[in-house]
Amino acid sequence: EPEVTQTPSHQVTxxxxxxxxxxxxxxxxxxxxxxxxxxxxxxxxxxxFYNNEISEKSEIFDDQFSVERPDGSNFTLKIRSTxxxxxxxxxxxxxxxxxxxxxxxxxxxxxxxxx
Amino acid sequence: xxxxxxxxxxxxxxxxxSAVIKCTYSxxxxxxxxxxxxxxxxxxxxxIDIRSNVGEKKDQRIAxxxxxxxxxxxxxxxxxxxEDSAVYFCAPxxxxxxxxxxxxxxxxxxx
Numbered sequence: 001e002p003e004v005t006q007t008p009s010h011q012v013t014x015x016x017x018x019x020x021x022x023x024x025x026x027x028x029x030x031x032x033x034x035x036x037x038x039x040x041x042x043x044x045x046x047x048x049f050y051n052n053e054i055s056e057k058s059e060i061f062d063d064q065f066s067v068e069r070p071d072g073s074n075f076t077l078k079i080r081s082t083x084x085x086x087x088x089x090x091x092x093x094x095x096x097x098x099x100x101x102x103x104x105x106x107x108x109x110x111x112x113x114x115x
Numbered sequence: 116x117x118x119x120x121x122x123x124x125x126x127x128x129x130x131x132x133s134a135v136i137k138c139t140y141s142x143x144x145x146x147x148x149x150x151x152x153x154x155x156x157x158x159x160x161x162x163i164d165i166r167s168n169v170g171e172k173k174d175q176r177i178a179x180x181x182x183x184x185x186x187x188x189x190x191x192x193x194x195x196x197x198e199d200s201a202v203y204f205c206a207p208x209x210x211x212x213x214x215x216x217x218x219x220x221x222x223x224x225x226x
Contacts, residue, residue: 045213
């Protein structure tokens with residue numbers, strides 16, 4: 001069964017550094033998402049992406065964040081200047097459709113640790 | 116926006132007993148009601164979902180019931196097993212909005 005994949009599984013970075021988290025969504029999916037989960041807390045929506053542009057973003061997704069689909073398979077989340085509070089698990093998800101209630105499939109996550 | 120509450124926050128049951136987790140939501144436009152299971156350190160995995168045109172759906176030991184009038188839906192797990200121990204999240208949405216997760220319910224099944 002096809003799965004969403006993410007790399008790296010764990011990223012350690014120093015405060016102020018830039019990080020890029022990578023995701024490969026399921027191949028026939030058209031809608032892509034990033035969520036984050038601070039340790040012990042709920043999963044929070046960051047951004048959704050369709051047709052090469054952002055569909056929706058949350059208050060968390062400020063100017064320090066950006067997303068890109070640089071080629072036909074990868075979907076990336078960039079954090080320009082990391083802060084301690086960016087430490088979390090970041091999940092990528094994809095779905096076939098948006099408005100027709102198609103389920104979202106999650107990747108295994110990237111644990112980001114900012115020191 | 117959607118306001119989602121889950122109860123209880125923690126639940127311990129004896130193996131073989133049933134577990135029920137309730138999710139209340141605020142947005143009357145919500146019409147898709149999934150439940151995700153998350154084991155420690157792993158991704159959320161969809162275990163069951165229900166659309167607003169049905170009141171109940173069952174898949175082996177797992178069932179979801181929906182009360183749209185009262186704006187709540189519940190996850191029912193029967194004959195619980197130790198491998199059911201995990202955190203369970205509800206995430207109602209309208210299909211045109213991102214998933215809004217509840218705070219989660221930590222289920223512990225005691226052998």
